[in-house]
Amino acid sequence: MHNKKKVAFVCVHNSCRSQIAQALGKKLAADVFESYSAGTQIVPRINPDAVRLMKQLYGIDMEQTQYVKLVSELPDVDVVVTMGCNVNCPLLPCEQREDWGLEDPTGQSDEFFRQTILTIEQKILDLKNRLS
Numbered sequence: 001m002h003n004k005k006k007v008a009f010v011c012v013h014n015s016c017r018s019q020i021a022q023a024l025g026k027k028l029a030a031d032v033f034e035s036y037s038a039g040t041q042i043v044p045r046i047n048p049d050a051v052r053l054m055k056q057l058y059g060i061d062m063e064q065t066q067y068v069k070l071v072s073e074l075p076d077v078d079v080v081v082t083m084g085c086n087v088n089c090p091l092l093p094c095e096q097r098e099d100w101g102l103e104d105p106t107g108q109s110d111e112f113f114r115q116t117i118l119t120i121e122q123k124i125l126d127l128k129n130r131l132s
Contacts (some may be wrong), residue, residue, distance in 0.1 A: 004129070005078040005131050008092060014039025017083040017102050021120050023060050031059055031127035035110045038071040050125040053113050079081040079131070082118065 009021035018037035025035030046062050054060045058074045071092060084101035100123055105116040 004031075006075060007033045007035055007079040007081060007131075008071075008074050008077040008094075009035065009037040009081050009083065009129070010039065010071060010092070011083040011104075012040055013043045013108055014070075015043045015045070016104060016113075017120065018070075019046050019062055019066055020050055020054060020117055021071045021081065021083065022066060023062050024058070024121050025116075026065075026125050026126075027058060027060060029131075032128045032132045036074055036077065037066070038069050038074050040071060040092055042068055044068070045123070049106070049110070049113055053110065053117060057117060066103065067092060070102045079127075081127070091126065 007025060009025070011018040018039065022035045022037035025033065029035070031123055046066065046068060054062055055129050056088040074092065077092060077094055078090050079096045079098075082097075082099045082104065084099055097115075102116060102119060105113040
């Protein structure tokens with residue numbers, strides 16, 4: 001049994017895309033990798049639309065299991081995934097780095113939000129396959 005990889009999902013505020021990716025990573029890929037998320041700046045709370053839609057779609061209450069944090073609070077990770085915010089992510093040491101190029105759904109329609117969440121789900125499953 002090898003140690004599971006640690007994957008960090010990073011975006012500017014750690015309030016939306018990276019939190020969704022962390023939640024879906026835990027739900028769908030916990031057997032392959034550990035999921036973390038963080039941002040380069042802090043906002044007071046996880047995006048309420050993200051929280052509501054994740055409850056609707058997956059029954060996951062992110063406010064119960066996750067919180068907003070800075071990249072400096074992350075453990076050492078193997079893979080860094082930036083969400084596409086063109087954020088100059090501080091160079092976290094890692095073996096693998098990729099950018100998922102996702103537009104921030106904050107302030108957009110529920111439909112746009114749902115599409116973003118489903119895209120993240122697909123990308124989590126793809127990453128799971130590549131890491132397993």
